[in-house]
Amino acid sequence: MSGSAITPWVVGNWKMNPMQAGAKQLVQELKQLLLDQPIEESKCHMAVAPVALALQSVQAQLQDSSRSVCTVAQDLSRIAGTGAYTGEISAELLKDSGIDFALVGHSERREIFGDSPAVINEKVKNALNAGLTVIYCVGESLQQRESGQAEQTVLQQICDIAPAVQAGQWQSIIVAYEPVWAIGTGKTASPADAQAMHAKIREGLSQITPAGQNMAILYGGSVKPENAVELAACPDINGALVGGASLNAVSFHKIAQAFANTK
Template sequence: MSGAAITPWVVGNWKMNPLRADAKQLVEELKQLLQNQNIEESKCHIGVAPIALALQSVQAQFSDSSRNICVVAQDLSRIAGTGAYTGEISAELLKDSEIDYVLIGHSERREVLGDSPAVINEKVKHALSAGLTVIYCVGESLEQREKGLAEQTVLQQICDIAAVVKAEQWRQIVIAYEPIWAIGTGKTASPEDAQAMHAKLREGLSQITPAGRSMAILYGGSVKPENAVELAACPDINGALVGGASLNAESFYQIAQAFANTK
């Protein structure tokens, strides 16, 4: 299925940023840009992933926006429900707070904070069971790419979660491909390389589930306005998971506009 048949997603991952006043200003600036020149929801889903402390305040601030903006949790607990688990936020608690989207498997969680495939599987299972939409991140390191293991690595990461995803739940998943060597480095995979990996992911997903043909696959890794149009033109790139550029409302808006206009 070509990217033209899939509504793109542009999601801003704010990571451990910004301070409260700056977050409030960022949201207001984005709302104003959308008020001045709206991006139709049918042409592009837009979301932001603030820190856990700000999820509900950001959601409340977007409540009077000219269009829906999805508020996305950056992570969740591997433990379901409620209980004596200090510092944890479960899928059910997110859902109860009307947060319907969550990032899982980001390379910073895997590489820096020790999320193993087993832990990630628990997170995916609980998120889907609670009715959340999962933005599942995959990607290879520079070493893996140089050894010719890039495709094998990302396809294995897809296969890792297949054991816990029920047939009907694949439609609750968005895939985000982020080559680790391109995150926050200013380096970006060429549109040709990114498209080739997205096509391989589409092929792999289609072998696992019929939903694979219609699942959105986002590109992440130093996405900015200057490369968004080229990336959006690739048939199997259905949006972007945006890091640093999402902390600037104008840049983030331009990336969303590029995907809305190209797709």
């Protein structure tokens, strides 16, 4: 299977937004758009990642949607199971609550909260062992890109998690490439640059696992309706991890439409 034959994913990362009333309104608006302008599930998977407080309420609100929209945890604990770990939410607790997806390794977790490769490995291992699908985030800083280390940095991040992933678990991983310098800045990698990195990621994954050719690789970093069609046209870009634009139902729906209609 080539990268272009993979059903794309469009995932909205709401980050620390919005308030509960805003979340309810956002989901309701998205549901109405999907009813009025359907996007076939076979052409594009869709998901949203609300704050932990809203995971179950958003999931419940999406139950009667005209099509499936998955609910994704923005993070999870490096500790498995249950126990005396104040403030933590484990992979098993997420699974028990009906949450089947989790983001791991987002640059904000790495940079602001100090998630090291060792911590990220524990999170990936716990998530996979609990039966979750991991959306694993990779990306380089502006300094790393300008010094010619972008590919090396991203491929190292892919290799970092290899010890935590059993052979049969790679099919439960979605990779999201987000150049750190493009997150929330309004800047985005050119489609050619993004495609080149995605192709390199697929090459790296394929050297680690036969599943590499079938794995979805999403692009993130100031994705919006205005650039979604060009990004969707790239053969190794299998969807988008959308930040700010996912807080607007119309924008998020248009991005999903772009991938559904282009792939």
